[in-house]
Amino acid sequence: MVKHAEGISKGKWALPGGWINYNESIDDAASRLLKALTGVSNIYLEQLRAFGDLNRYPERRVITVAYFALVKPENYSLHPGFTASDAKWFDIQRVPKTPYDHKEILDFGFAHLKHKVRHEPIGFNLLPQKFTLLGLQELYEAILGKPLDKSNFRRKLMKMNLLVPCKEKQKDVSHRAAALYSFDKKIYDRLLKDEFNFEL
Amino acid sequence: MVKHAEGISKGKWALPGGWINYNESIDDAASRLLKALTGVSNIYLEQLRAFGDLNRYPERRVITVAYFALVKPENYSLHPGFTASDAKWFDIQRVPKTPYDHKEILDFGFAHLKHKVRHEPIGFNLLPQKFTLLGLQELYEAILGKPLDKSNFRRKLMKMNLLVPCKEKQKDVSHRAAALYSFDKKIYDRLLKDEFNFEL
DNA sequence: TCAAATTATGGTCAAAATGACTATTAGTAC
DNA sequence: GTACTAATAGTCATTTTGACCATAATTTGA
Incomplete structure (x- = not known):
């Protein structure tokens, strides 16, 4: 979240956001605004949905198109800018009180x-290229x-036959190294294609 | 689809659509426009997503929020109106060439x-209030x-404990009546809430 | 050098779920 | 009454699951 300036x-503290320019796609606007407000770029943003209730915003009628991404926070450093005076990661359970309907957007x-994570293997975005089975398990336990x-x-x-063994082992661990x-x-x-189902 | 007038x-032939009014929610706008153009009302519309690429519309910059519903066509009679001169159901495999990016919206x-139908019991929208197990099965076989x-x-x-017995039986069938x-x-x-999973 | 600690990896086993069937029942049609 | 149709119930071998237990490989530190 960013602290609005x-x-x-x-x-x-609220979600980063801003106005869409006339000559940019909504996807591009999302990337631009994320970068401008937080310094984070080059991540895959996916559209959540549009929020268009009346009175979301007190001054005038505003429709918001929300986006989300799945990333490892430690891979990105936050640099507040543009209309944001600060930027910080929050635990989803410890999000401060937000203005507008940002709570609803977060909950949704x-x-x-x-x-989504139960039906598609998107969790892999959060792991390094090469990972251990325990690393994968801990990720899914968290999610x-x-x-x-x-x-x-x-x-x-x-049994899913989904993982490719790297024929390598972990290094620098103080216990038996995992594949x-x-x-x-x-x-x-x-x-x-064969109706495969990703359930854990 | 409706024939634009x-x-x-x-x-x-294209998807029904129109402009959102300043003082109505986007959900309300979707219901209003559907009714105005096709005469169909009182159905549960769910937002698909926003489509906001540049040049979707030749004259100026337009962002569309698309909605969908799951209904039995025979339950609704179509009455074209407003900006539509005709309205008709099309088999998804036989949709005519559409203007703008409506093909992309349909495909998405x-x-x-x-x-969605594999992970949520939305198929029930297609059945009458009271249905037989075979009716339900045939629906899912089709889907x-x-x-x-x-x-x-x-x-x-x-075993899902999802169905409520009506304590009634089928009538007017030429074989044993089903519950x-x-x-x-x-x-x-x-x-x-308990991570119940709807898989068939 | 050896025990303790830590994690990897593999195995057991009863219970539950699944898939492919068969059997019986209730009602209609002729 | 007999044929037909679909409802409903049951069987059974196989697979999957969940909750464990066992052993292997490595590091640390006494």
């Missing part, structure tokens, strides 16, 4: 993510908000 | 529906495009 929400987005059995998780993943795997989008797409 | 797409919507085993289908549905069931949205919503 202008307008009626000045001084409050989080619900959408939770649903799903519940512990998973290590052995059963491994069995299920392996590294990578995710092959091509294999995933091929499996999708 | 005005503007640069005059005479062409159809893909969205195919995905999924594959035959399902009658006995196994029944077992699976019953009628109805779908209870409240039960479904309650099940959703």
